Amino acid sequence: MAQRADLFDLETLHLRPGDGRRLDVDIRVDPLQLAGQKYPVAGGQVSARLDVSRTVTGYALRLRFAAPVEGPCMRCMDDASPSVPVDAREVDQPGEAEDLHSPYLDAGVLDLAAWARDALVLALPGQIVCREECQRLCPVCGANLNEADPEEHRHAQGGDPRWARLRDLELG
DSSP: OOOOOOOOEEGGGOOOEEEEEEEEEEEOOOEEEETEEEOBBGGEEEEEEEEEOOOOOSSEEEEEEEEEBBBEEETSSSEOOOOOEEEEEEOOOOTOGGSOOOOTTTTTTTEEHHHHHHHHHHSSSSOOOSSSOOOOOOOTOOTTTTTTTTOOOOSSSSGGGGHHHHHHHOOO
């Protein structure tokens, strides 16, 4: 059974340089806010695998999990619940270049909740959709095109009436 760990003290592993450890942990993940909509992770947490390797001066870390995100489809507003795979790595080497310092590790304590949330945001697809072949909402009447019959759902080709005055302009 995985242990719940939002913060994890790496020093408790007592690793020597070259040693590694694999841990199964449950991590709380706060809901995401995208385009004014909330997208929580189902159950509010993920079961993750954490690989910790001790280097001569620091740590090499890997975090893997699948996050079932729930919320409205960005195309048709129906319920969407994709599972987003996450595979994130961090390196912390004190005394080295700034890009080798993990923002999630401070004095040997790893902030798993912040790392998991940030890694999930980076792994999200461009749009959260109910299904890949989602047809969106009709831009004219707002009908859900997934449910509308394509043979019957048609609109007159008159253009947007708000632009009618511009069509009357004589340019040139």
